Each structure stands twice: as C-alpha cells, then as structure tokens.
Amino acid sequence: MQSLKVKIYIAGHTGLVGSAVLKELTRKGYKNLVFKSSKELDLKNQKETEVFFKKERPEYVFLCAAKVGGILANSSYPAQFIYENLAIQNNVIHFSYKYGARKLLFLGSSCIYPKLAVQPIKENSLLSGYLEETNKPYAVAKIAGITMCQSYNAQYKTNFISAMPTNLYGPGDRFDAETSHVIPALLLNFHRAKKENKKFAVVWGTGKPRREFLYIEDLAKALVFLMKFYNGPDIINVGTGEDISIKELAYIIKEVVGFKGSIRFDASKPDGTPRKLLDVSNIRSLGWQPEIPLEEGLKKEYRWFLKNYARK
Ligand code: GFB
Numbered sequence: 001m002q003s004l005k006v007k008i009y010i011a012g013h014t015g016l017v018g019s020a021v022l023k024e025l026t027r028k029g030y031k032n033l034v035f036k037s038s039k040e041l042d043l044k045n046q047k048e049t050e051v052f053f054k055k056e057r058p059e060y061v062f063l064c065a066a067k068v069g070g071i072l073a074n075s076s077y078p079a080q081f082i083y084e085n086l087a088i089q090n091n092v093i094h095f096s097y098k099y100g101a102r103k104l105l106f107l108g109s110s111c112i113y114p115k116l117a118v119q120p121i122k123e124n125s126l127l128s129g130y131l132e133e134t135n136k137p138y139a140v141a142k143i144a145g146i147t148m149c150q151s152y153n154a155q156y157k158t159n160f161i162s163a164m165p166t167n168l169y170g171p172g173d174r175f176d177a178e179t180s181h182v183i184p185a186l187l188l189n190f191h192r193a194k195k196e197n198k199k200f201a202v203v204w205g206t207g208k209p210r211r212e213f214l215y216i217e218d219l220a221k222a223l224v225f226l227m228k229f230y231n232g233p234d235i236i237n238v239g240t241g242e243d244i245s246i247k248e249l250a251y252i253i254k255e256v257v258g259f260k261g262s263i264r265f266d267a268s269k270p271d272g273t274p275r276k277l278l279d280v281s282n283i284r285s286l287g288w289q290p291e292i293p294l295e296e297g298l299k300k301e302y303r304w305f306l307k308n309y310a311r312k
Pocket of ligand 1: 071074203273
C-alpha cells in the first residue's frame, strides 16, 4: 500500500470496523477504494462474490465483514454466527487468492483464545485449551479463517495476515439492549434510565469479569499500519494492554451519561470469560500504540449516540 493509487476493497464497510477503516484510508488519501453494501453484494453467496472479484480484482483486501454481537446474541444465534462467518470468509479469502490480491487482512477476535488462557494472552496460546461456551461457534469460525489464511500462504505463497482485536467500541456501534456488546448496551440502558428517572439500572452478570476495550479509530489506524508494514505468518494481537472490571466500566458509563440512580447486577445473566487481556508487545514493538483513553472514547461514543440514535 505504498502508493495511494492501489485498489483496496473494504469488505463490510458499513459495520463498526469497516466504516472506521474506510474513514482512515480516505483520511490518508487512498484514492481507489472499492466497497459494496450487503444488499448489492451478498458475501455469503459464492457466485456473486466470485463475479465481484473477477471484475474488480482488488490488490488489497480488508476483510471486515462478519456476523458479530454481544454475549447474548452469540449464545442465542449460534447457527447464524458459525454459518455466516464461515461462508463470508471462505468466499472472500478464496477469491482474493484466485483473482490475485497482493495482500489480505483477516480480522479475528480476542475470544478465539482459550477461556482460561494465561493473562495477558500471547498469540501462541491459540488452540492451547478449551474455548468459552457462549461464543464457541463464532470463535471456531474465526479460528478457521486464521488457519485458512495460513494454509493459503503455505501452499499458494499468498500474503494473508490475521489481526486479533480486543473488545471494540466507538461511533458506528450497534445500540440494542439485547444483542449489543456491553458498552453500547450500557450507554443505551443508562440513557433510558436517566430519561425515565429510574431509581436503578440493571447490569448483566456479577460485574467481576474484566475486559480490555479499544477505541475503533485506534483499531482502524492499527489495521492500516499492519497492512502496510506487517508480513509475518503469525497472528498479531491489537489492544491497549490494559483492562477494567465490568463493575468499574458501569460506574464510568453512569458518569458519562449523567445517570443519577444506582446500579444493580443481575447474576442470572452470563459473565462469559473471566478475563481476556491481550499481550500487545508484538504490535507495540513494530511501532503502533493506541491514542484514545477509555473515558474520552466513551464520551465520544455517547455524543455519537445522542446524534444518531437518541431521537429514533
Ligand atoms: O460485550 P460483551 O457482550 O462481550 O460482554 P464478551 C462483556 C461483559 O459485560 C460480560 C457484561 O461479562 C457481560 O455479562 N455485561 C453487563 C453486558 N451488562 C451487559 C449488557 O447489558 N450487555 C452485554 N452485552 N453485556 C463477546 C463475544 O463476549 O465479545 C463475541 O460474545 C466477541 O464473540 C466480543 O468476541 C468481542 O467479551 O463477553
């Protein structure tokens, strides 16, 4: 990606990750960007995807298209999570190879690592233990994608790299009480509780699990950086290297939103993995580091929510 004229395809450009990557590439001055909405091109459909790749022949591919969701969405729709992710990545990876892409970046997730992995989690702990049950179908699909990239590199000499981002948040998130990830769910939940003058708001689980959160613009910068400079065969973690308990997070979000009531924890809801803090020494040693602290990122996301969602 040394020239600004190279043809770059962003798969999933309307999602949280893809839209941030598109924005970052535009900001950097790349001029030949290709993207299609899921209505125009269904990446689950092998024929449609092949026709697209045959015509466009992108040189660089950011594979950001995926079926994603929070802990409850993952456990409620396991079939969709495994099928849709396998189908999308199968098609995009294979046709990127078949139609000569110079490089592809595949996105995994920190949930691909074993539930009880040693913390902070190093890249080499992949497949060293049992997965967390609530997101096993999603994790298995993502592990298949990583293995597919590595297998194509080994057999066909492609340059397909895989990045493992930690939990993400920021403008472009999906706000839904049931299926969102924890940050948009709590912003929405506390916002509604504030509007309705509720005495308390409910947070799922015990509040004890710890999570690491990366602001979406920091991730987009990391992905463009990796596409330019990283060519290794191994997966690479992308995170902040710091985590926080869900309880601490809930209290910060309560402040950001300005909700004055109290917080109750509903332990009948799943906690998921107790902790998943990534070891980010590899990407840091290459020269990338995050810029946006959690509280600042949460304020930006809440402002975006107020502008885009609150009146709907
Ligand atoms: O964000 P979340 O769904 O992702 O949940 P995971 C994180 C933690 O927040 C869990 C708690 O311990 C939840 O119990 N939590 C508290 C809430 N209140 C809420 C709420 O209102 N909504 C949600 N969603 N959580 C996902 C995986 O796991 O992480 C995906 O299922 C993916 O596969 C993603 O990898 C990054 O970190 O638990």
